[in-house]
Amino acid sequence: MATVSIRNLVKAYGKVEVLHGISLDVADGEFVVFVGPSGCGKSTTLRMIAGLEDITGGEIHIGGRLVNNLEPKDRDIAMVFQNYAIYPHMSVRKNIGFGLRTSKMSKADKQKRIDEVAGILGMTDLLERRPNQLSGGQRQRVAIGRAMVRNPAVFLFDEPLSNLDAQLRTQMRLEIKKLHQRVGNTIIFVTHDQVEAMTMADRIVIMKDGYIQQVGTPLEVYHRPANIFVAQFIGAPSMNMLPGTWTGGGVQFADGVGVKLPARKASEGTGVVLGLRPDDLLVTKEKGLFSGTVNIVEPLGADTLVYVGVNGHEVIAKASGREPPKVGQTVELSADAGEMHLFDARSGEALP
Amino acid sequence: MATVSIRNLVKAYGKVEVLHGISLDVADGEFVVFVGPSGCGKSTTLRMIAGLEDITGGEIHIGGRLVNNLEPKDRDIAMVFQNYAIYPHMSVRKNIGFGLRTSKMSKADKQKRIDEVAGILGMTDLLERRPNQLSGGQRQRVAIGRAMVRNPAVFLFDEPLSNLDAQLRTQMRLEIKKLHQRVGNTIIFVTHDQVEAMTMADRIVIMKDGYIQQVGTPLEVYHRPANIFVAQFIGAPSMNMLPGTWTGGGVQFADGVGVKLPARKASEGTGVVLGLRPDDLLVTKEKGLFSGTVNIVEPLGADTLVYVGVNGHEVIAKASGREPPKVGQTVELSADAGEMHLFDARSGEALP
Amino acid sequence: MANQDLAIKASTDTLFSGSSRQPRRNAGQLVRWLLLFGGGVLMVMPIVFMISTSLKFPFEVYNLNLIPEEPTLENYTYVLEDGRFYRWFVNSLVISVVTTASAVFFDALVGYALCKFRFPGRYLVFIAILSTLMIPTEMLVIPWYLMSKSFGWLDTYWGIMFPGVMTAFGTFLMKQFFETVPDDFLEAARIDGLNEFQIWWQVAMPLVRPALAALAIFVFLGNWTAFIWPLIVTNSADMYTLPVGLSSFGDEVDVAWELIMTGAAISTLPTLLVFLIFQRFIIRGVVMAGLKG
Amino acid sequence: VEIEYWQYFFEARLDAMEKLIENFEAANPDITVKMTHFPYDSYRTKVAAAIPAGQGPDVVQLFYGWLNDYVEAELIQPLPADTFPPEKIEEEFFPMVQAMRIGDSYWALPTAVRSLALFYNERMFADAGIENPPANLDELVEFAKKLTQKDGAGNLTAVGLTTGMTAQDHHWIREVLIPQFGGEPYVDNYRTVNYNNEAGLEAFTFYNDLQAKHGVTKAAFMDEPQAAFKAGRAGMHIDGSFRIGALEDVRGLKWGVAELPAGPDGTKSNYASYWVNAITSKAEGEKFDASVKFMEYLTSDEAMQIWIEIVGELPAKPSAAMTEENISDPVYGPFIKGLDYARTTVFANESAQRQVMVDMMQRIEFEGQSVEESVAQAAEEEQKILDEYYKK
């Protein structure tokens, strides 16, 4: 069990700086998820924590100890790689046992530990198989087992689920969550899938282009996104964004339609963007905020996503799954004022 | 534009039969999606339609013509591969133009056609780039462009989106749908992602182990699944399944709790399974169908998934995103009788 | 595809930066470098010696000193002034280039067919081709000679070239390389209406271009140094290849080693150039083969 | 008519032959001779591959030892007796040429022959205070001892006499030493080995003692005997006349030539070998006539003189060889004198028979076999080769 603390971490490959000084404190036993689009620096950060990449600037402390120049093996961490990195020529038992190579345990103790971990992961029957006899999900579990067997203070996961299909992904998500609840180690988890981030994290770190955009609990980042990027990145389908002008008491759109909002920290006449999640924008029978024509209908079962053309913008709204509107129909859309997000059009920052 | 009709299609690799005689009629201009778990034979079927695999038994007609022994190029089809299969050594223009190699158009006409397709796909600016200078989504569009450029009667797609990340996937889904609406070709689309299937298909074909399980519109397969397999495969998270006994007027569970249901075609005392979608199983304040203890809470933003232990079974239910229940809390679950599905426990068939 | 692309990109990145392995800047690294470099220098010592000998007068040849007491370019002028040398050089060049092109073409063709088509007898054909590696050339030259004679190929370029227009080694190598070309590329082209030959030529071949370069170097090297067959099949000094021509510096009683060394040094130059130009492809090419059984 | 002529590549031979062809063509304007040459190493292979295939020359150069094979395979034809009457040839040529007679006719004739002699390093002789080259075998050993040099660790740095079976020593033993010790290496027209006897043993023992007992030499010292001599690290060196050209090129080396040392009882012996020219069976009609004319010219005194001038090889006829000028020549003289008492051997398989000799000495050196045993074994092996060859 250990805290991880990152101070002004900078990483440059040659002249290209890819991390521009990020800072973060991870509490003991916390489950932190890094999300962000491809290439934003998530893996780089994780690999620097693991000790696989040189640190260009800044400091990393694990359990209070400065680890900048420590070998990975001395950092008391374990890592699960995106492509599993399990050895194709070794049985599951050997793969899991590989993490114990350097341990001073007796042979019998090692076997016991391996059996224990296999038990937790439900793969006792598979111990003698080779990786090519395993399904994707089972392979992933082997990789996790190899990390678990050493019982490190900090687990690092780099997109461990992105190679799995939807069903398996959901299942593994759950298993990792359970694992965390059981053993309570600190976990840092990288993904670009915001559903994973939302469902697993104690706290989410949203990155973009080598900068941290927001750090917060899943509900915080969902309900109080710090800026347009976070607002659009979290939640699927993405938040609808409608540019307009702040009138003091609401937002005025180009087409004359206006929306009333409680006072915000913005001067009148500023360009703003109104953000509305599709989940909060409902197709109603009564008169709503806007009306528009249905372009596309996506039935999801319980609900239906409706793409509605509203004065040149296309917004996504939700309708019931039972009686979805038809393409071409004109519908009314309404939303609760509490669920409306306002951002500065220039800086993209939220206007609270 | 053409119909596709498949009669008793059988495929065997050596002695192993992987398709056991499937039949299907695809109407002109229809968008049909094949779904099913990995290895069920979706790709095999598609490849036989394309003319890339030998037909072991049965017949395939495209546009009324028997094509069993026709070369792919004579079938008036185009195919988009899972991994795009765009040539790394050719520019985007050449890649797209590749489909026109054998066409008798004049050179100028070909260039015009390429520009036209690039226009539709919004990649006019990218025409001179090499594939390694493109993002994943752009590559996918090149692959689609190469298929489109020949304007074939039938488009075949084999999991074209499964390598893309969640955001891109949603976007591409839309583009393909729009393409279909615009050009109106017949489309056969393979995926193992049921969300894709639900949102895109006119009709869904659900396969398992080389057999077709059900063919129907998205709403049909969601609301009237033909059997347990289909019921669990469609919809995420999966439908909860509770085994019990048919009492004539309802289902009796082992623990004594009972649920009333309208009459079904089942004799009293038959083993049945009650199916309840998480989306339809709501956490309520009042007394509901069952009560149980919350094991895990997964906030999704608007909603929250709650894993509830109900007498030894774990079921997934939905709660609001704003005030989710806490782990360990006892909650009540209720569902609408109209949303309950009943299956024969032995055969797995739906009991309507 | 994405993954594979990344892998290819990664491997090229590492190629051009020299190594992907984390450099540990410590004494160990320096020792390793010194040992490797020293080993490399030892490796070329015989070659340095060859060059040194080529710069000696005959009387000094047997003194085995590395630095000639009286360095001279006389051997080079002697060899180069001999009008026949250019003729031999050109012969070798023509033959090596043409044979290389042909071998690369056919080896790739056969390798592709053996790798990408399923047909009865595939394994047999493969083993049969491989088995041709097991007969020493010396045993083949007499039948070849008789054959050349009856076809009138003696003392012609074609006569020198024909045994080398396809090679079993190259076929095996190319078969391995084509294993790495995903079938999807070929199937996509099939759907686009290309015939199998066009698919091979327009789609598969460009994808293994690095491999072709690697094979070309090996084949070129083999032809450039071939001796026994060119000797047997040529009749006139005008048709000699470089190795055959150079071997006439040895005679019944004595061998003019300084001239042999000079000739060897000169004839190593083209291969060295070919290697330096293509050496990056050798590694990339073989990486692509992945050498999977 | 154009006729084709093949020989192996050796620059001086080429020059000489060009000159001969030039003269010949001037004398016979209706005939052209096309000469082709091949590297020495592979000449035999080349000829063997080409002629059976019906390819190749009208007149071909062959080593005398190959003759039997070619005759038997009917690849060459006898020289017409009217132009080359056997009696006349036997009269004019050195006697060893008789090996070229099979039945009633001659099948091939040389332009030039070679023999052995002793090369010595004049500077080393002077340093060791030796004035004359050794006249007999005892002197040879004595001088060799004086010429041998060793370093502090006892390693040889210069040998008194080079030895090496792979050079000419097998001839020196077989055709020179054995007769000098009173033996006859072969009997029965070269079909029976005859050195496994007292004389043979004495000869081999003498040779072996040079290294084993006297320590004046080392087999394969500096890899090749002539290399050691060229590098000035050998006092004496027995070699053929063909070596002259190569030694002339070596700067800073002063050397002399002497006749081979005489045997214990003063017997002189020498070995001669030669390349011959023959007309292949391919030559017919006017080509045959032209070939005969060409052969005639090649065996003329004039051709022989040109040959010795350019190539340095000895004329095959006493009339051309034993001129005053040639005999008194300090370099050619000893070789030519040697021709007088030179003998030759008809080989069944020259390289295999040499290999037997090589192996015999190496068995003694590396495996410690006694000379008697080794000689007995060698005799047996060589007899087997001969039997096999002549059984047909």
Add this chain to the structure above:
Amino acid sequence: MRFYSTLSISQKQIVWAWAFLALPVIFYVVIRFYPTANAFVLSFQEWNLLSDRTFVGLENYHRLFSDPVFWKVFQNTFMYLILGTPISLVLSFIIAYHLDKVRFMHGTIRALYFLPFMTSAVAMAWVWRWFYQPVPIGVFNNFLASLGFGQIQFLNSTTNALPSVLACAVWAGLGFQVIIFMAGLRAIPQSYYEAARIDGVSTWTVLTEITIPLLRPTIVFLVVFSSIGFLRIFDQVFNMTTNNPGGPLNSTKPLVLLIYDTAFNGFNMGYAAAQTVVLFTILLVVSLLQLRLLKDR
């Protein structure tokens, strides 16, 4: 064409496959298999190139198997194989393994190791021959002497000559193997090494438990090709023992040299063919065995 269109896909593949192979098959049959078959027939005949061929039944084989020289040569050939293949593979692996971790002047060093592969075998054999000479001139012995060691007879010895010749052959082929090994090393995904680093295992463990097992396809490829190479060794032996090919006392003579000698010095083509058939059989058996290993994963 009409007929073609009635074929099924797999039948069309067969047609195409043979269309691709048509010319090569003719080539291989005429240029390779015919002479090979010829050699097989010849092995039952007697022929000295000049005379007619005559059938002699199994005599050539009989003679071969009762010839002590053949058994010596047979033994030598396998010595080349069992010494040469492992030594060259280990050496080239060590070099490739370390070269792979070196950045500075990487290309140059690689070229240094590859250079011997490109130079003329004749010239190089001569240089090696002289390097091996005893003291006054031989580089190796001079070196030993300067360190105060006794001399070693390299080539002029029945026991040392074969390893000495082999050293030159290993040297000449090393560069090729290094290149292939480096390629194999590059193909191993980096993440395997990173995972091992995090597990903290020793470099030795990484080498023996990860690198070498994952390199197995490369290793087997090289084993097959270098085995064929060493079983067919000729150039180095012939050129380093020119004065006494295969000597001393046949201690370095490999099968191919025996064949060469029989064919082009003895002109005993039938006997040489019988030797060729034996060589062919050995090579085929060894290669097929190794290919089996290659398949087994």
